[in-house]
Amino acid sequence: MSTESPSSGLRALLREDLRAEKPYGAPQLTVSAALNTNENSYPVPDEVVADMLAELGEALPTLNRYPDREFTSLREALSAYLTRSGTAIAPDQVWAGNGSNEVLLHLLQAFGGPGRRAIGFTPSYSMHSIIATTTGTAWTYGRRSADPERLFTLDADSVAAQIADAAPQLVFICSPNNPTGTAVGLDVIEAAYAAAPGAVVVVDEAYAEFARPGTPSALSLLAGRERLVVTRTLSKAFALAGGRLGYLAADPELVDLLRLVRMPYHLSAPSQAVARAALRHTDTMLSTVGAVKDQRDRLVTELTSLGYAPVPSDANFVLFGGLADAGHTWQGLLDRGVLVRDVGIPHYLRVTAGTPAETTAFLDALAALGPTHRINSGDTN
Structure with a gap:
């Protein structure tokens, strides 16, 4: 009888170039503001x-x-x-x-x-x-x-x-x-x-x-x-x-x-x-595009005011930097019911432009985390 575990045996059968890979996926969690996968927050009319x-x-x-x-x-x-x-x-x-x-x-x-x-x-x-x-x-x-x-x-x-x-x-x-x-x-x-x-x-x-x-x-x-x-x-x-x-x-x-x-x-x-x-x-399906773009631009403006470094965006999301520890901030936002995306770039997170209420929830949660989450934590602007 083989002493090899089923999982290790199957992995040995997997193509060699795939053995070190991990499945693609973003967290699907029940939160008040899910802003991690760049979905359109508005339902189908x-x-x-x-x-x-x-x-x-x-x-x-x-x-x-x-x-x-x-x-x-x-x-x-x-x-x-x-x-x-x-x-x-x-x-x-x-x-x-x-x-x-x-x-x-x-x-x-x-x-x-x-x-x-x-x-x-x-x-x-x-x-x-x-x-x-x-x-x-x-x-x-x-x-x-x-x-x-x-x-x-x-x-x-x-x-x-x-x-x-x-x-x-x-x-x-x-x-x-x-x-x-x-x-x-x-x-x-x-x-x-x-x-x-x-x-x-x-x-x-x-x-x-x-x-x-x-x-x-x-x-x-x-x-x-x-x-x-x-x-x-x-x-x-x-x-x-x-x-x-x-x-x-x-x-x-x-x-x-x-x-x-x-x-x-x-x-x-x-x-x-x-x-x-x-x-x-x-025309009906695209009627929310303008509203989403408004929230995207609002994110850029208000993230700057909070002392972070958003990247000007042509999409329905904003990548923002200036974070002392992106993973720590991600968890802090999640603890406050806001889910954003850690894309693996040091000191950066990505947030989807959602409804006005979702955008407010994100900005309020980020502000509540305080200046210690910024690289320049002495800046209280």
Whole structure:
């Protein structure tokens, strides 16, 4: 009889490159203000819920049949929505999945894998590197600026040089960037594309709808760039995190290649129905974006007044520094019913812009912790 424990035996069977990894996940706790996962704090409006129920009423009796494998009507709705931005996007340029993470998985399955490399610029969305690892794709951790005047930003020359050194098959650029909230200029995207003639360049725009006026979208660069991809989601601005619908826009040929790696009928009929209904009510679903941006800007202003160092944000969250011990402050806020995100950057935490009441709860809790939580604890401003 083997004396080896079942758990150690199974771990020995696990792929070697996964044995030291930990599952991705953020705490899901019952608190008065859950501001750790960048969800939209506003519920789906009643009129949209009613339309979703009507769509589901038509879809549910047909669940004995597989859903539309090509999610044709959903792609048409997504292309119409993207075209509202001023750049014409055709249905055959659109792909969708169960959250943008599945879309990212499809890209890495198709263009990454053993013997191939991807690069991203940290700190950034951790799932880019995690999904790369799960597909056997080597990962290069690119660098963002450490200059206090340009902290966490990217410039075209630096990005181009790092890409040239890495020689990747995929490049990931997040704009607005998670967890820093910083947006990227189109010159950076153009430089990345030019520096990577053998790579697919992925611009993750999950938070694009929250960007400040004048912030450009990489959608405007798609024409004539067959290796450029822009990913989006309905989770954030559309308040549909539980709906799990992410999508991308790219060259039609690139979209066609993703069919090689997707699972058959990967988007369920209920998922397609809910997303179609949400997109029919685009203006209603996006009606809270302005309110969220107001709270984001309020966070930047009031965190500064409290003596912390918030990073100007184009997303629905704010990364703020100046903390003596980020973990200690995280726990102190949680003890007061406020859950924020410790993103692993020393002296920084990230807070989602929620409702006015949630924002007040966070600011009040942070203020109650007192100046000892700041690096410069002698500053009582």
